[in-house]
Amino acid sequence: MKKKVLLDTNTVLYALMHNLLLPKKGYAISVLTEIELHACENFQKLITNFTVYPINKKIKAKAIEIKKEHKLSLDDSIVSATAIIHKQMLITHNKHLSKISNLDTFLITAWREEK
Numbered sequence: 001m002k003k004k005v006l007l008d009t010n011t012v013l014y015a016l017m018h019n020l021l022l023p024k025k026g027y028a029i030s031v032l033t034e035i036e037l038h039a040c041e042n043f044q045k046l047i048t049n050f051t052v053y054p055i056n057k058k059i060k061a062k063a064i065e066i067k068k069e070h071k072l073s074l075d076d077s078i079v080s081a082t083a084i085i086h087k088q089m090l091i092t093h094n095k096h097l098s099k100i101s102n103l104d105t106f107l108i109t110a111w112r113e114e115k
């Protein structure tokens with residue numbers, strides 16, 4: 001199986017807004033994304049086969065480190081920490097996250113330009 005990728009909240013929202021069909025396997029989200037988007041139409045259907053990562057002690061510690069070092073929002077820090085701890089690429093629209101060391105990012109702007 002291919003390595004999973006972590007989808008940022010803005011990426012999931014983009015997929016929902018554009019009615020994108022995503023493969024059933026290979027995606028993960030932070031529980032934070034699930035909380036933020038739980039009321040969106042079709043969200044639960046979209047994430048049926050996604051892995052949802054809870055916030056554990058390692059993610060909490062890494063998020064605190066990222067928040068202090070990069071002065072990011074709590075949301076961005078937690079999602080970035082989740083990707084780092086689980087060794088997954090983060091697909092996001094937030095260019096500023098690419099500055100975080102050990103975080104492999106794929107910018108959704110690049111995704112749109114490739115089409």
